[in-house]
Each structure stands twice: as C-alpha cells, then as structure tokens.
Amino acid sequence: MGTKPKHPCIKCKVALIARGDFCESCRPRQRTSRESGYNPVWDRKSKRFLRDNPFCCDPFGRHRGQLVDANVTGHRIPHRGNVALLFDESNWFALCWSCNSYQSANYDGGFGRERTEIPDAAKQKRTDVVSVVLAVAQEKRKLG
Numbered sequence: 001m002g003t004k005p006k007h008p009c010i011k012c013k014v015a016l017i018a019r020g021d022f023c024e025s026c027r028p029r030q031r032t033s034r035e036s037g038y039n040p041v042w043d044r045k046s047k048r049f050l051r052d053n054p055f056c057c058d059p060f061g062r063h064r065g066q067l068v069d070a071n072v073t074g075h076r077i078p079h080r081g082n083v084a085l086l087f088d089e090s091n092w093f094a095l096c097w098s099c100n101s102y103q104s105a106n107y108d109g110g111f112g113r114e115r116t117e118i119p120d121a122a123k124q125k126r127t128d129v130v131s132v133v134l135a136v137a138q139e140k141r142k143l144g
Contacts, residue, residue, distance in 0.1 A: 037079070037086045045087070046073040053094035055137065059118075060102055067137070070094035074103060076118065 006016040015023035022028070056068040074095040079085040095103070107118045 031081075036081055037083050042086070045089075049073050049089065049092055050094055052138070054141070055094065056096035056099055057093045058099065059093060059095075060099060062099060062102065063096075068096045068098075070096055072097060072100040074100050078107075 004018055006018050009015045009017055009023040009026050010021045011026035012023060015025070017023050020027075050070055050073060054070060056063065056070045058068070072095045074093050075085070076091050076093055077085060079091075085091055103118065107116050
C-alpha cells in the first residue's frame with residue numbers, strides 16, 4: 001500500500017504534513033478539564049449527584065427500557081466554560097458512558113461535527129415507567 005502524499009498545513013501553508021490538517025506548531029490545543037471548570041468541587045458534587053441518581057436517564061432512548069448504571073454527570077445545555085451553568089444542578093442529568101459519548105459526538109461538536117441543539121424531548125426530566133422504576137430503586141437503596 002502506498003503512502004498518502006504530503007500536503008501543506010491549512011493554517012501556516014508552509015509545513016508539509018502527511019496526516020491531519022495542521023502541523024505540530026499550528027494545531028489548536030484542547031482545553032484541559034480543569035481549564036473548563038471541572039475542579040475538586042465539581043468532582044464532589046458530581047459524585048453526590050450520581051449517588052442520588054444511580055441510573056442513566058436514557059435521554060436519547062438508547063436503552064429500550066433497561067436500567068443502566070450512570071457513571072457520568074451530563075449537562076442538558078452545554079456549559080462551554082460558563083461556571084454558573086456548569087454548577088447548575090437543574091442542568092444536570094445522570095448518564096452512562098455510552099449516552100454521554102453519544103451526546104458529545106452528535107450534539108456537542110465531537111469529531112469535528114457541527115454543534116447542534118439537544119432535542120427538547122431529551123432535555124426533559126423522565127416521567128415514564130423508567131422514572132417510576134428509578135424512584136423505587138432509589139428508595140430501596142435508602143432503606144437498605
């Protein structure tokens with residue numbers, strides 16, 4: 001198999017590269033999670049939220065009614081560095097890793113995609129049978 005021909009960096013137009021769009025010196029640096037506002041206070045609040053909401057709320061209907069453990073605190077409206085929105089608990093929902101990845105890839109601009117709004121149905125709090133099962137399971141955890 002042959003190698004891909006080199007092409008110029010799309011920013012500086014000088015450096016020749018074989019893969020990607022940017023040379024090493026022009027590649028945009030991603031912000032770290034700490035730079036985005038995720039700090040030890042967030043870690044504690046997120047762990048407490050997941051302890052109180054142990055199951056994925058399945059906002060995209062991917063679990064077909066099955067209960068799946070939540071391990072990520074997601075945001076209904078992306079905070080994009082807005083600390084007030086980051087810590088607004090009414091903006092949080094409990095997600096499994098799969099649903100969080102789905103949201104990131106399809107709505108938050110993951111993999112270079114255009115950012116889009118999360119559908120209103122996915123932003124709503126659950127009021128169906130799964131929500132009732134979740135409430136019963138949470139009560140059992142508190143009692144037991």
